[in-house]
Amino acid sequence: xxxxxxxxxxxxxxxxxxxxxxxxxxxxxxxxxxxxxxxxxxxxxxxxxxxxxxxxxxxxxxxxxxxxxxxxxxxxxxxxxxxxxxxxx
Numbered sequence: 001x002x003x004x005x006x007x008x009x010x011x012x013x014x015x016x017x018x019x020x021x022x023x024x025x026x027x028x029x030x031x032x033x034x035x036x037x038x039x040x041x042x043x044x045x046x047x048x049x050x051x052x053x054x055x056x057x058x059x060x061x062x063x064x065x066x067x068x069x070x071x072x073x074x075x076x077x078x079x080x081x082x083x084x085x086x087x088x089x
Contacts, residue, residue, distance in 0.1 A: 020059045035074075
């Protein structure tokens with residue numbers, strides 16, 4: 001399995017089965033306040049609120065179908081980072 005590393009998000013495992021671990025790195029003053037998961041077609045699937053100073057999040061993606069998804073971190077309605085995740089079952 002592969003780990004995706006970006007300035008704001010580290011997502012593992014990837015591919016993922018049921019629980020996606022997300023480590024949130026604060027870079028400067030930009031700290032995500034939301035994590036959004038979109039289908040490959042761009043349809044919003046999940047919204048996760050991030051608390052200030054939160055460093056990690058476990059996301060249960062068990063209700064999503066197998067496939068390619070995008071995970072994005074947001075701060076003040078601005079996209080900070082987008083990564084691809086794969087759900088395999």
